[in-house]
Amino acid sequence: MNTHFRNTLAALALLAAGASSTAHANLLGDLKSQAGNYAMPAVGASTIGNAAGVLQYCVKNNYLGSDAASVKDKLLSKITGQKQQQAGYANGAKGLLQGGDGKSLNLKAVSGKLKTKACDYVLKNASSLV
Structure with a gap:
């Protein structure tokens, strides 16, 4: 246990x-x-669609500024036509951060402070993918 x-x-x-x-x-x-001390799900090349969706969620809900939208747009340009990545985007836009390591975090179920940390984490990691 x-x-x-x-x-x-x-x-x-x-x-x-x-x-x-x-x-x-x-x-x-x-x-x-x-x-x-929650370990955030791993954000990487296999999850760029989800990362883009999470960035959309974070900007829409004011956890990140509009500068994150440009990172999201660059990520989206990399996944055009990829169904798995597009499904990841849809989940991310609903607030579900899914990592390539199998871990996930539902942003709707955590406090505002943890949401902000998660959004910052995704932005930082997603920026390295563009």
């Missing part, structure tokens, strides 16, 4: 048992720390 899952179960058990607020605060801090 992974550490994150065990900590989540422990948090739920503490809540159910009516544990002290200090125990809640400590466990909540541990969970937040783990979220801050």
Whole structure:
């Protein structure tokens, strides 16, 4: 059983048992720390369509400035006619970051701070692909 899952179960058990607020605060801090160390999905040549879609999502929702749109457009020019990449774009535009390593992150399900970090991460990595 992974550490994150065990900590989540422990948090739920503490809540159910009516544990002290200090125990809640400590466990909540541990969970937040783990979220801050979340390993982002790998962005690479095999996922440029998804990266372009995520950039679209990030610009549309004001997590990145309009300068990211030019990177997105350059990525899109590389995937014209590739169905798998176009499907990746569609998922990315909905906020689903999919990595070439099989990991994924649904941006709609995370806090604003993590969304901003994820958007910055994708922009940085996508810029190296254009």
